Amino acid sequence: MKHFFRFFSAFILALTLMTAAGCASTQKKEGTGEYVDDTVISTKVRSALLSEPNLKSAEINVETFKGIVQLSGFVTSSADISKAVEIARGVNGVKSVKNDMHLR
Template structure:
């Protein structure tokens, strides 16, 4: 009976560890918690850009991976590029901003 209890204990411990490792992130892939965090950051950056009256939020795309925000799309001036980058950097949780925006 003791062997059976030890077997089930070891089995459930191994199952728990495998589940935890399966949710962990790698260098090129996010864990489930990081994905949710990045989605929140993306939403906050989009909202901040939308609230900025000088920027056309429909033409700026926002993607986030592990706290690094990438801005892409087309804007009218280099001042708009600098403003969008500054707005994105001001959002909490943003580690850095990659600028891939282009002038029209």
């Protein structure tokens, strides 16, 4: 019985470690917590862009990976590009902003 208990304990420990390792992040893959954080950051950036009345933010796409926000899409002026980047940088949790927007 004692041998069974040790085996069972080792099995549970190994299973727990494998589960934790499966949720860990790598350079090219986000962990579960990072994915949720990035989703929240993207939502906050989209909301901030939408609240800017002079910016046609419906044509700006927002993607976030490990706190780095990428803005892409089309805008009508370079002032709109600058404004969108400035707004994104002002959102809490944004580490940096990659600008891939183009003028229409």
